[in-house]
Amino acid sequence: MVTKGKLLYEGKAKIIYETVEGKGYLVHFKDTITAGNGEKKAEVPKKGEINNQISSLIFSYLKDKGVENHYISQLSTREMLVEKVGIIPLEVVVRNVATGSICRRLGIKEKKVFSNPLVEYYYKNDSLGDPLICENHIELLELATKSQLEGIKAIALQVNALLTELFESIGIILVDFKLEFGIGEGNRIILADEISPDTCRLWDMESGASLDKDVFRKGQGDVLQGYTEVLNRLKGRS
Numbered sequence: 001m002v003t004k005g006k007l008l009y010e011g012k013a014k015i016i017y018e019t020v021e022g023k024g025y026l027v028h029f030k031d032t033i034t035a036g037n038g039e040k041k042a043e044v045p046k047k048g049e050i051n052n053q054i055s056s057l058i059f060s061y062l063k064d065k066g067v068e069n070h071y072i073s074q075l076s077t078r079e080m081l082v083e084k085v086g087i088i089p090l091e092v093v094v095r096n097v098a099t100g101s102i103c104r105r106l107g108i109k110e111k112k113v114f115s116n117p118l119v120e121y122y123y124k125n126d127s128l129g130d131p132l133i134c135e136n137h138i139e140l141l142e143l144a145t146k147s148q149l150e151g152i153k154a155i156a157l158q159v160n161a162l163l164t165e166l167f168e169s170i171g172i173i174l175v176d177f178k179l180e181f182g183i184g185e186g187n188r189i190i191l192a193d194e195i196s197p198d199t200c201r202l203w204d205m206e207s208g209a210s211l212d213k214d215v216f217r218k219g220q221g222d223v224l225q226g227y228t229e230v231l232n233r234l235k236g237r238s
Contacts, residue, residue: 001021002019002021002023002026003019003021004017004019004020005017005018005019005026006018008025012032012034012038013029013030013032013033013034013048013051013194014027014029014194015027015030023072023081024072024083025081025082025084026079026080026082027079027080027081027082027194028078028079029047029048029049029051029052029055029078030047030048031044031045031046031048033198033216035213035216035217037126037129037130038126040216040217045224047227049077049078050224050228051194051196051197052074052078053074054197054227054230054231054234055071055194055195056074056080057231057234058163058166058195058234059071059195061162061166062159062162062191065162067155067159067191068189068190069190070082070085070182070190070191070192071083082192084184085182085184085190086183087124087180087182087192087193088152088180088181088182088183089123089124089125089143090121090122090144090152090180090181091121091123091124091130091178091179092120092121092122092152092156092178092179092180093119093120093121093122093177093178094117094118094119094120094156094160094176094179095114095117095118095120096113096114096118096164096173096174096176097111097114097173097176097203098110098114099175099176099201117160119157120132121134121135121137123137124180135149148189152181152189155179155191156179159179159191163177163200169237170233170234170236171205171206171233172204172205172211172233173203174200174201174202175200175201175203176200177199177200177201178199178200179193179195179199180192180193197212197213197226197227197230198212200212202226202230204229209226210226211229211230212226212227212230
């Protein structure tokens with residue numbers, strides 16, 4: 001039995017609660033969808049339920065493959081129970097194919113496939129617009145120690161290899177994705193937050209169609225259709 005307790009944090013896509021029993025945190029997935037650092041916003045009915053289910057499946061898959069993460073169990077279609085962690089204010093982005101901001105920033109040709117995955121770090125700070133930072137900035141801002149950052153990067157690359165294989169098995173290209181990490185008991189680095197079409201770019205292998213939040217960013221149609229397709233393919237695999 002898990003009972004929702006005190007509200008700890010509400011973000012763009014999720015609400016975090018304490019549990020009365022002290023067993024962990026309860027994560028409630030919202031239907032809100034945003035783009036452009038919150039400048040574009042809408043409500044998409046059922047989106048939260050789909051992202052909760054996708055994240056639950058992916059976190060379970062990663063845990064089975066030896067990647068420690070905060071996921072404990074799915075409580076309902078819209079809520080999951082997770083381990084208590086202190087979130088590190090970093091967004092870790094892994095890119096396999098060039099698209100989006102990296103093309104605008106560096107003039108890289110759209111859809112260029114990288115010979116090796118590219119890892120980028122963004123300072124998780126809404127008031128500053130989540131700026132791109134380097135490892136020296138992370139040390140300067142005391143966001144993570146050198147050894148912690150080494151661990152974070154190693155886990156991010158491991159997750160990339162595992163998710164690339166997972167998505168390829170269901171006919172999807174993992175273009176890029178964002179991860180967040182926390183510090184758990186014993187000063188352990190633990191994968192946290194969510195992994196869903198809100199945080200990943202996913203392209204259908206055959207058609208090249210986006211199955212992620214880019215559909216909303218670019219106003220290209222029904223964003224929920226792609227999310228539902230990803231969930232159905234993951235369920236079909238399991």
